Amino acid sequence: MDADSDVALDILITNVVCVFRTRCHLNLRKIALEGANVIYKRDVGKVLMKLRKPRITATIWSSGKIICTGATSEEEAKFGARRLARSLQKLGFQVIFTDFKVVNVLAVCNMPFEIRLPEFTKNNRPHASYEPELHPAVCYRIKSLRATLQIFSTGSITVTGPNVKAVATAVEQIYPFVFESRKEIL
Amino acid sequence: MTGRVCRGCGGTDIELDAARGDAVCTACGSVLEDNIIVSEVQFVESSGGGSSAVGQFVSLDGAGKTPTLGGGFHVNLGKESRAQTLQNGRRHIHHLGNQLQLNQHCLDTAFNFFKMAVSRHLTRGRKMAHVIAACLYLVCRTEGTPHMLLDLSDLLQVNVYVLGKTFLLLARELCINAPAIDPCLYIPRFAHLLEFGEKNHEVSMTALRLLQRMKRDWMHTGRRPSGLCGAALLVAARMHDFRRTVKEVISVVKVCESTLRKRLTEFEDTPTSQLTIDEFMKIDLEEECDPPSYTAGQRKLRMKQVVLALSSGEISSYQDAIEIELESSRPKAKGGLASLAKDGSVEDTASSLCGEEDTEDEELEAAASHLNKDLYRELLGATPGSSEAAGSPQGSGRPPALQSLLDPLPTAASLGISDSIRECISSQSSDPKDASGDGELDLSGIDDLEIDRYILNESEARVKAELWMRENAEYLREQREKEARIAKEKELGIYKEHKPKKSCKRREPIQASTAREAIEKMLEQKKISSKINYSVLRGLSSAGGGSPHREDARPQHSGSARKLSRRRTPASTSAADPVTSMGKRLRPLVSTQPAKKAATGEGLLPSSPALGAEPARPQAVLVESGPVSYHADEEAEEEEPDEEDGELCVSALQMMGGDGGACPVALVPRGPLHWDGVSLWQGEPDQVSACVCSTVGWAFPELGPAACHRLPQGSSKAGTVALLL
Numbered sequence: 001m002d003a004d005s006d007v008a009l010d011i012l013i014t015n016v017v018c019v020f021r022t023r024c025h026l027n028l029r030k031i032a033l034e035g036a037n038v039i040y041k042r043d044v045g046k047v048l049m050k051l052r053k054p055r056i057t058a059t060i061w062s063s064g065k066i067i068c069t070g071a072t073s074e075e076e077a078k079f080g081a082r083r084l085a086r087s088l089q090k091l092g093f094q095v096i097f098t099d100f101k102v103v104n105v106l107a108v109c110n111m112p113f114e115i116r117l118p119e120f121t122k123n124n125r126p127h128a129s130y131e132p133e134l135h136p137a138v139c140y141r142i143k144s145l146r147a148t149l150q151i152f153s154t155g156s157i158t159v160t161g162p163n164v165k166a167v168a169t170a171v172e173q174i175y176p177f178v179f180e181s182r183k184e185i186l
Numbered sequence: 187m188t189g190r191v192c193r194g195c196g197g198t199d200i201e202l203d204a205a206r207g208d209a210v211c212t213a214c215g216s217v218l219e220d221n222i223i224v225s226e227v228q229f230v231e232s233s234g235g236g237s238s239a240v241g242q243f244v245s246l247d248g249a250g251k252t253p254t255l256g257g258g259f260h261v262n263l264g265k266e267s268r269a270q271t272l273q274n275g276r277r278h279i280h281h282l283g284n285q286l287q288l289n290q291h292c293l294d295t296a297f298n299f300f301k302m303a304v305s306r307h308l309t310r311g312r313k314m315a316h317v318i319a320a321c322l323y324l325v326c327r328t329e330g331t332p333h334m335l336l337d338l339s340d341l342l343q344v345n346v347y348v349l350g351k352t353f354l355l356l357a358r359e360l361c362i363n364a365p366a367i368d369p370c371l372y373i374p375r376f377a378h379l380l381e382f383g384e385k386n387h388e389v390s391m392t393a394l395r396l397l398q399r400m401k402r403d404w405m406h407t408g409r410r411p412s413g414l415c416g417a418a419l420l421v422a423a424r425m426h427d428f429r430r431t432v433k434e435v436i437s438v439v440k441v442c443e444s445t446l447r448k449r450l451t452e453f454e455d456t457p458t459s460q461l462t463i464d465e466f467m468k469i470d471l472e473e474e475c476d477p478p479s480y481t482a483g484q485r486k487l488r489m490k491q492v493v494l495a496l497s498s499g500e501i502s503s504y505q506d507a508i509e510i511e512l513e514s515s516r517p518k519a520k521g522g523l524a525s526l527a528k529d530g531s532v533e534d535t536a537s538s539l540c541g542e543e544d545t546e547d548e549e550l551e552a553a554a555s556h557l558n559k560d561l562y563r564e565l566l567g568a569t570p571g572s573s574e575a576a577g578s579p580q581g582s583g584r585p586p587a588l589q590s591l592l593d594p595l596p597t598a599a600s601l602g603i604s605d606s607i608r609e610c611i612s613s614q615s616s617d618p619k620d621a622s623g624d625g626e627l628d629l630s631g632i633d634d635l636e637i638d639r640y641i642l643n644e645s646e647a648r649v650k651a652e653l654w655m656r657e658n659a660e661y662l663r664e665q666r667e668k669e670a671r672i673a674k675e676k677e678l679g680i681y682k683e684h685k686p687k688k689s690c691k692r693r694e695p696i697q698a699s700t701a702r703e704a705i706e707k708m709l710e711q712k713k714i715s716s717k718i719n720y721s722v723l724r725g726l727s728s729a730g731g732g733s734p735h736r737e738d739a740r741p742q743h744s745g746s747a748r749k750l751s752r753r754r755t756p757a758s759t760s761a762a763d764p765v766t767s768m769g770k771r772l773r774p775l776v777s778t779q780p781a782k783k784a785a786t787g788e789g790l791l792p793s794s795p796a797l798g799a800e801p802a803r804p805q806a807v808l809v810e811s812g813p814v815s816y817h818a819d820e821e822a823e824e825e826e827p828d829e830e831d832g833e834l835c836v837s838a839l840q841m842m843g844g845d846g847g848a849c850p851v852a853l854v855p856r857g858p859l860h861w862d863g864v865s866l867w868q869g870e871p872d873q874v875s876a877c878v879c880s881t882v883g884w885a886f887p888e889l890g891p892a893a894c895h896r897l898p899q900g901s902s903k904a905g906t907v908a909l910l911l
Contacts, residue, residue, distance in 0.1 A: 033651045037640045040654075042661065053636070087637045114480055117407045118366045125363050132367060133335050134350040136408030153407035154480040183404075183476075 009109055011171055013164060016071040017104040020081050022064040022088060023096040031060060034091055049084065056080035060088075074102050074164050104160060107167045111155035111175075113182040120151065120181035145170050151178060192218060268304070275300045278318045285341055286322065286333055296325040302360050312352060315342050320353040327364035332375040334412060336440055369401075369411035369418075370394055372439075376415055379438045385426055393422035395467070396453075403456040403475040405449065413441040417449035425463050452478040 028047050032040030039048040047060040056070040056077070068084060071077035078100060085097045117138050121130040128151075130138040137150040137158070147161035147170035157174065161167040190200050190209075197213030208220035228240040276297050283293040299321040303309055309317050319338040326333040335353065339346040357364055377390040396418040400406055406414055416439035423430040436443050453459055456475050458466065475481070496505070642650060655662065675681035698704035709720075 029654075033654055034642055034647045035640055036642050036646075042658065051640075083632050083637065086632045086634070087640055090634070090637055090641055114404070114477055121366060126358075126361070129354055129358070130366055131350060131354065132406075132408055133410055133412075134347060134354075152479075153404065153477045154483060 009111070009171060009175070011107050011109045011159075011168060013072050013105060013107045013167070015069060015104075015106040016074055016077040016102060016164075017067065017069045018071070018074075018077040018081055018100060018102045019065065019067050020085070020100040021096075021098050022066065022085065022093065023098055024064050024094045026060060026062050026064055026088065026093055028060065028062050031088070031091055035087075049087075051080055051083055051087075054080040054083075056084070058084050074105075077102060102163050104162065105164050105167050107159045107161075107164075107171075109157045109159060109171050111157060111178055111182070113179075114155050115151060115153055115178050116181045116183060117151070117153050120178060123181060124177055140174065142170050142173060145173075149174055155182075190218070192216065271304055271309075272301060275304065275314070275318060278314065279322065282318060282322055282338070282341060286326075286337065288322070288325070288331065288333075292322075292325045292329055292331065295329070296321045299324050299356070299360065299362075303356055306359060308356060308359055316344065316349060316352045317356070319344070319349050320356045323349070323353050324356060324360075324362060324364060327367070328362065330365070330368075330371060332371045334372070334440075336412070340440075367411050369406060369414045370397055372411060372415045373397065373419065376412075376419055376438050380419060380423065380428075380430060380434065382423065382426070382428060385428070389419070389422050389426050389428065392425055392467075393418040396421055399456075399458050399466075400453060403453075403458065404477040404480075405452055405456070405475075407477060408479075409449070410441060410445075412439045413445045413449050415439055416441055416446050417453060420446070420450070421453070455481070 028040060028045070031047050031049070032038055035047075035049060037050050041048065045062060049058045049060055050056070051058070054071050054076040056068050058069075058080075059067045066081070066084060068077060068081050071080050081100060082097060085095050089095045117130050121128045121138055124140065127142065128138050128140045135150075137152045140149040140151055141147070142149070145161060145166045147159060147166050149160075149170060150158040151174070152158075155178075157171065157178070159167045159170050161170055191198055192200060192211035192214060194211060194216040195214040197211050199212045200209055200218060201212050202209050202222070204222075204226055206220075207222045209218045209222065210216070211218060229237040230240055231237045279293055279296050279300060283296065288296075296318075300318060303317055303321065319342055323333070323335050323338055325331075335349055336346055339349050342349070356362070373390050373393050377386055377393065380389075382389045393415070397406075397414060400414055400418065416435045419439070420430060420432065420435045423435075432443055432446055436446055439446075455478065457473070461469060476484070672681055698707055
């Protein structure tokens with residue numbers, strides 16, 4: 001087994017965060033009072049709205065900016081965002097669906113081996129930081145992809161990145177490094 | 187003797203006289219070097235009889251400590267802000283470091299880190315204490331001292347993660363690769379705190395050995411070192427017949443009790459724990475264990491498999507009953523999909539999901555979720571009995587185990603279906619969306635009926651509104667009061683609208699090809715003082731706008747007057763072309779030489795009583811420095827007053843400061859304009875200098891209270907304005 005053998009790594013996307021704008025001012029109180037699936041946080045000035053199918057939670061600001069979290073794929077995020085925009089339209093706002101953007105993707109990936117964290121950190125110095133006093137995982141940053149990986153000794157890796165593609169590339173990039181400092185099978 | 191060679195004669199016999207501070211060649215007598223800085227230390231005898239070194243101690247850091255003559259009071263007067271920051275940092279580092287009992291070397295290193303951090307502006311936006319703690323911890327890590335970040339956070343009463351963040355940032359930005367923590371470092375320290383008396387060494391050795399073993403068994407990766415130390419010390423203490431309770435240990439190592447217990451149970455799971463004490467001291471087991479969390483995960487997985495095997499194979503009657511019940515209620519358990527999965531057929535599910543859902547579905551869904559809840563409660567309640575009866579190996583009453591028990595076949599199927607449905611929906615909807623880009627909302631794949639369900643009908647909305655209004659009655663009242671107040675204030679005209687905060691934009695650096703342009707731009711950008719008559723200033727610059735010569739004049743400031751006059755002469759002689767001559771006259775006349783000043787001052791004195799009244803400070807008199815030759819030539823031009831008025835002749839008046847060191851220069855317009863010009867300077871002296879400074883761009887030292895005088899035409903050829911100190 002060598003580093004670039006085609007081991008199928010399942011990258012499980014657990015969260016996709018996206019934002020979009022409605023280009024209109026949203027009366028939060030109206031949303032709060034007429035929607036069934038909302039929580040109005042008056043002191044913060046936002047409304048949380050939840051949807052089923054896709055199961056997402058949206059934060060609605062009165063400026064018309066909406067942040068959707070909880071989707072498990074980019075398509076789903078967009079679908080959810082459009083549904084949300086539609087429900088706002090139904091509430092009587094002149095919603096225009098613009099500036100849709102996926103801002104963050106969180107994914108989990110399991111390596112089929114254990115990783116020697118101290119060794120791994122030593123080999124990948126400037127990018128990796130391992131502080132067991134603060135966090136059990138090694139934090140590895142890939143600047144070019146704007147991705148951050150949390151590498152655990154058990155072999156599970158949590159990746160955050162700006163989009164699904166970056167996350168996948170990040171895992172591909174990290175694989176040879178973690179493979180290098182895996183625990184030898186005796 | 188010095189090994190040097192004389193430049194004059196090539197002789198090597200050079201005598202150094204430390205007292206006089208020179209080096210002389212003894213062969214030819216030429217002085218090779220004088221004013222040598224001596225490196226010898228001299229001592230003087232004080233009146234008490236003791237001797238002390240001559241000189242002053244100059245510390246390495248901070249210009250603030252350089253010896254100042256005549257200083258004494260105003261200790262921090264001449265000190266730079268940066269130096270003060272560093273001094274403060276040093277003080278804090280010493281304070282904190284002494285509490286941690288760090289040695290001087292560590293403190294110095296920490297201070298160096300701090301200096302680096304300051305010079306890289308890493309202290310901005312962070313608390314000083316945090317940065318200093320991070321610096322100290324960085325040293326602890328690089329030097330390998332047994333200090334934890336927790337100790338620092340304990341001392342500072344700051345959250346350890348906040349400190350950790352700062353520490354990580356510093357380590358990253360300063361490119362310091364702190365070595366990974368070795369838990370062995372802390373053993374002696376904790377052992378000392380646990381007071382094992384004479385056996386301290388032995389106990390720590392045992393603890394170290396335990397720790398090494400734990401490390402090999404992967405217990406140490408990703409774990410806080412203190413917890414591991416605690417477990418090792420606890421076991422070691424017991425091995426050496428010390429009675430140390432868990433509580434005592436946790437108070438020393440500062441971890442939670444459950445953490446310590448977990449470490450102990452983890453250690454229990456390793457093969458080493460099966461050895462007797464004697465065996466442990468002698469034998470080193472070869473094999474390594476998997477990380478505990480990994481094994482835990484594996485065990486969970488295995489349990490699932492076992493459960494699966496059990497459910498498919500020999501099924502106890504209880505499980506059978508559960509299964510049957512599950513089968514009957516399973517479709518309902520899936521929330522949103524409940525109504526769809528009931529039929530069990532994939533086609534039905536897909537079509538109904540994609541198509542419309544009617545109100546019946548809604549009811550079904552509600553019923554399903556209700557049932558679902560009940561079922562789960564029932565199952566959870568029944569768990570211990572059932573799983574015990576089943577005789578499954580896992581601990582009873584664990585929700586995940588139950589989950590896995592309940593999960594087997596239908597879930598996967600229904601999940602798969604829902605995924606595929608979701609996929610087909612999203613692929614349907616996403617494609618046309620991409621084409622349309624932003625703008626109108628693309629409605630494909632969105633069923634309005636379902637969305638409608640999210641929106642309350644009128645009566646519901648009314649009820650909710652009522653509830654909300656009641657709940658927030660106070661807030662609403664406050665809002666109303668506020669509005670009323672604002673309205674009232676608006677009526678009275680005292681209402682101040684809160685302007686949105688301007689985003690702090692960095693000013694673009696002024697791009698200008700000439701200095702004049704740069705000044706204009708700068709004046710545009712910021713108003714320097716409210717006391718400056720800007721319209722006049724603008725007129726001033728527009729009048730003189732055509733000439734590029736003003737910029738020429740600036741560098742000449744430092745040039746000698748003679749040079750200036752020399753330059754002027756050709757200019758004025760070529761007065762045939764009035765434009766050029768005017769241009770030339772716009773050039774500020776600058777004189778820097780006292781000799782010149784004396785000469786011009788002479789001419790002024792009889793005609794100006796104001797000047798005469800101040801005989802004590804003749805140097806302070808400032809005069810246009812136009813040389814005689816120049817004015818003689820210019821006289822023809824002087825006779826045309828219109829032209830004079832129109833043009834703006836800026837004369838540079840120079841002042842000598844009291845000690846003659848500083849030469850502030852003021853530009854004052856000549857001709858009738860300059861009376862307006864005088865009004866320019868009617869502000870505070872500071873503003874005068876500021877204005878002048880800004881106009882000219884020269885740095886001005888202190889300018890005393892100024893008064894402007896127009897001198898009679900006769901004394902100095904053109905209308906000259908003297909600015910008196």
